[in-house]
Amino acid sequence: MTQQPCRQNIVSVQDLSKSYQRGAQTVPVLENITFEICEGEFLALMGPSGSGKSTLLNILAGIDKADSGTVTVGGVDISSLSETDLAQWRAVNVGFIFQFYNLMPVLTAYENVELPLLLTGLSRRERREHVETALAVVNLQDRMDHYPSQLSGGQQQRVAIARAVVTDPTILVADEPTGDLDRVSAEDVLGLMGRLNREFGKTIIMVTHDPRAAERAHLVRHLEKGVMSDSGR
């Protein structure tokens, strides 16, 4: 896949550092990271375990905080937002795709996709329209009344993708989205993510170990011991 010309930066990271405290020891995870992501970009973050890629993804998605530096997403400096403001910001701007799908087991596929819409002011009818559209995008209209336990891993991840896009967020973040899937289902999910990027212009940031998954991205960045290398590919 080839990189598109950058129209506008959607994510801007400046001098980002993060460390964890392990007992009396401070372990640096990210060190002075600076990079930008264009709108409509499909970025893959790669690196060995413990390199800090998931931590970086969490910070970009507003579910973790950096020790220093700034993170601007869609023009909003999220490093300065309070927990409450961050929660509201996430509800509108970020769609999450997890390795283990993280669906609510007691809710049907339809209800799982509807969950983030409860935080919007949409009416019941409007929510139904949004959910049906999202499930149609992932081709699961006929499984909307199924519970996660009644779906295969690939289908569950497609429900999770529908949940991620149903609010039409600014960015999609995916943490090892194919890590728990067989080869066929993984291809299916990656194809779907590629379609979301191409046809719907979604900006996607994906953490992966899988080189085949990274091949789908426009751009691959490597993290090694908390330091980001120059653009790959």
Added chain:
Amino acid sequence: MFMLKLIFRNAMRHKLRSSLTVVGVAIAVLAFGLLRTLVAAWYLGVESSSASRLVTRNAISLVFLLPASYQEKIRQVPGVTAVSYGNWFGGVYIDEKNFFPNFAVEPKTYLELYPEFVLTPEERKAFLVDRKGCVVGRKLSERFGWNRGDAVTLRGTIFPGDWEFVVRGVYDGSQRTTDETQFFFHWDYLNESVRKTTPRRADQVGFYILGLASPDLAAEVSLFVDGMFKNSLAETLTETERAFQMSFVSMTEAIIVAIRLVSYVVIVIIMVVAANTMAMTARERIAEYATMKTLGFGGWHVAGVVFGESLVLAMAGGCLGVALSFPAAQGIGRTLSQFVPVFRITAETIYLDLLAAFVVGAVAGVFPTWRGATINIADGLRRIA
């Protein structure tokens, strides 16, 4: 609505665990309610006593008697509207295990002073004109199958011999708390016999019942009556009927305190068990709570889901416990009818049962709620891996 659905489905997610928790709370609430009802039954005499009645007895002890001649003097005390009197008879029907309270009373004034014992005019008339007549409570008549006109023989323990009576009336209680297990008959019938057998015990009564024009006069009349007989051979102690009944209850105060304590301990135990269940539940769902927060739900949303689930389980147990308490109370009431005349679940007990269940749910949910609401998202998401 959506959140309620999520709470209810979560509550029923582990059916066995949830069912055991609900049954546990139900049993605890049932035990709490029944023990409270038992304590209330203990206080029945106190609760059903009238504020406008006084009891005068021998100042030394209830065992010592008072001269029957006091009646006229007491009747003349200002504020006293009626005076009745009687003796604890202590008769036994066939076997000592068939215990029930039985009194020899002055019938006309006694019925005037106790309007809660409801007789038909025919029964009342038949009782008053028959010196061997007796009146029994509805529950007592049902217990022994006595009907109007039946002959009943009691074996005297305080007043030896076989005493024959004819049932002239079966009274119903006008209130739910009225004791329907009593047996009373003519004091004259007792006194005539005593005159012949043990003359020195004749013309003496165990207690006087005084009717007051107003409950406000209780203290004044009590002092006046006791003052009249001060320094006599049989000094009196006059007190309200409530205080008189309380003196019996206070003899068993330690048992009541123990029963109350046990009822609270039962609730505390189930609180700990429910708290453990909820803590286990919350621990298992940390990743789900983290996912909710990732999607933009705030700590309060997650807190509502966890706390709601705890309340749903506890209140389901509470409602089940309340529902079971009615048949249980009926069964216990039947079994213990000779010791506990009235064993009914009151509205107050139901409210307290539900309050206890709510407190169990709330306390059990506090820690898991706090944990769910304050979970760090990144840490929570790591739990699923």
